[in-house]
Amino acid sequence: MNTQVALDKLDESHLPRTIFQLLWPVVIQEAAFGILAMVTTFLVGKFGATAITAVGLSENIVHLPEVVFAGISVGSTAIIARHVGAGEISQVNRTVQQALLLSIILGVIFAVIWWFLADWWLLVFRAKPEVVALGRDYIRINAPCIIFFFILYGGESLMRGSGDTRTPMLVTVTVEIIGTILAIVLIRGFWIVPALGVLGAGIARASVSFLGATIIMILLVRGRGILKWDLRNAFKFDFDTLKRILRVGLPAFLEQAQMRGAMSIYQIVISSLGTTVYAAHALAMRVEEFAFLPSWGFSIAATTMVGQCLGAKRPDLAEKSAKLAQRYCLIAMVSLGMITFFLGEKLIDIFIDDPEVIRLGALGLKIWAVAMPGMAINQTLAGGLRGAGDTRWVLLLSTIGMWTMRVGGGALLVYVFHLGAAGAWGGAVLDHTVRAVIIWWRFRTGKWKNIKV
Numbered sequence: 317m318n319t320q321v322a323l324d325k326l327d328e329s330h331l332p333r334t335i336f337q338l339l340w341p342v343v344i345q346e347a348a349f350g351i352l353a354m355v356t357t358f359l360v361g362k363f364g365a366t367a368i369t370a371v372g373l374s375e376n377i378v379h380l381p382e383v384v385f386a387g388i389s390v391g392s393t394a395i396i397a398r399h400v401g402a403g404e405i406s407q408v409n410r411t412v413q414q415a416l417l418l419s420i421i422l423g424v425i426f427a428v429i430w431w432f433l434a435d436w437w438l439l440v441f442r443a444k445p446e447v448v449a450l451g452r453d454y455i456r457i458n459a460p461c462i463i464f465f466f467i468l469y470g471g472e473s474l475m476r477g478s479g480d481t482r483t484p485m486l487v488t489v490t491v492e493i494i495g496t497i498l499a500i501v502l503i504r505g506f507w508i509v510p511a512l513g514v515l516g517a518g519i520a521r522a523s524v525s526f527l528g529a530t531i532i533m534i535l536l537v538r539g540r541g542i543l544k545w546d547l548r549n550a551f552k553f554d555f556d557t558l559k560r561i562l563r564v565g566l567p568a569f570l571e572q573a574q575m576r577g578a579m580s581i582y583q584i585v586i587s588s589l590g591t592t593v594y595a596a597h598a599l600a601m602r603v604e605e606f607a608f609l610p611s612w613g614f615s616i617a618a619t620t621m622v623g624q625c626l627g628a629k630r631p632d633l634a635e636k637s638a639k640l641a642q643r644y645c646l647i648a649m650v651s652l653g654m655i656t657f658f659l660g661e662k663l664i665d666i667f668i669d670d671p672e673v674i675r676l677g678a679l680g681l682k683i684w685a686v687a688m689p690g691m692a693i694n695q696t697l698a699g700g701l702r703g704a705g706d707t708r709w710v711l712l713l714s715t716i717g718m719w720t721m722r723v724g725g726g727a728l729l730v731y732v733f734h735l736g737a738a739g740a741w742g743g744a745v746l747d748h749t750v751r752a753v754i755i756w757w758r759f760r761t762g763k764w765k766n767i768k769v
Contacts, residue, residue, distance in 0.1 A: 615699030
């Protein structure tokens with residue numbers, strides 16, 4: 317599906333329809349990601365809090381390399397989009413070659429490091445010995461597949477840059493369904509297949525990366541639209557193109573790096589409160605992943621609409637589109653927040669029988685519900701600022717929010733005021749609320765309308 321908005325339809329009457337046309341593929345794709353995670357957590361939950369903690373920590377560790385991927389993704393997507401707009405097909409496919417080459421090289425490096433440092437990573441996150449024993453296998457099963465993870469999401473980013481958002485969605489939905497079936501069979505056992513528990517969860521997740529990357533590679537080698545991956549030149553370096561990808565992607569890398577660093581310390585704070593608390597946090601986040609979906613979808617819609625409206629010399633329409641996306645997102649997020657607030661215990665009870673984990677997880681959902689309005693404003697308007705090219709402000713504000721509010725505020729509430737898990741979650745509420753206020757102010761100044769990109 318081509319999500320590029322036709323310039324002759326850029327008027328106020330078409331804004332609602334256009335926003336939702338941009339929204340639905342993103343929401344479906346992100347929901348597909350969450351389904352496997354949700355099913356895995358449900359199945360592993362029957363093995364107890366230790367198993368849930370092992371999967372939760374290990375999954376966070378396995379996804380740490382996404383920081384580097386973010387830089388490749390943003391850089392290659394931006395360059396692809398520029399060349400597509402100019403009709404420079406040879407430059408498009410030169411970027412395809414170099415982006416995938418860079419993905420493979422970095423994937424191999426991270427795969428080796430993560431294999432040998434599996435125990436070290438778990439100990440950094442202050443995992444208990446029994447958690448390390450289970451998490452080690454999960455990480456090592458997924459370490460080689462970091463290569464495929466980079467190819468999968470790198471290829472999908474190239475497709476989005478060319479205007480094809482339907483193919484990434486279909487690939488994701490397909491492999492996540494297969495992964496979910498594998499998780500059901502491998503975690504709990506079926507017929508002649510023994511119950512593998514945490515190891516089964518790791519195999520299911522690794523299979524998703526492998527299968528997804530295989531499909532993407534086949535599509536690109538055969539040619540998808542104007543995109544073509546020439547295997548004969550797959551390992552031929554074009555340093556000028558590589559430099560362009562890295563130069564454009566560096567700000568995105570820095571933003572993701574500082575956020576991932578802050579999130580890692582935040583996870584350590586929560587993990588230090590014990591296995592029961594972390595299990596409750598992991599379960600609450602599984603539920604919240606679905607509640608967060610509108611914020612991601614509307615953020616991308618705002619990015620696209622603001623960018624296209626400014627390109628069409630319609631800053632007034634750019635502002636209206638972002639505000640409208642924010643309004644819709646606010647309604648959706650507050651509604652979902654009310655559901656998680658009032659049905660918290662029932663939602664957590666689906667995954668585990670431990671009364672203390674259920675109590676803490678429900679408390680987490682109540683606290684996170686308070687963050688929903690701030691997240692709606694923050695994510696949507698940040699997407700609008702990115703579309704305008706105002707990425708430095710987004711980087712600055714995410715750094716302030718994550719480090720001073722989430723990490724600093726959360727640690728203060730936990731270690732000084734002794735509020736335990738509630739204090740850690742309170743830090744996240746502060747993060748989203750403060751960022752929302754400042755980003756709203758930045759957007760309201762209108763200075764982003766005059767940024768040259």
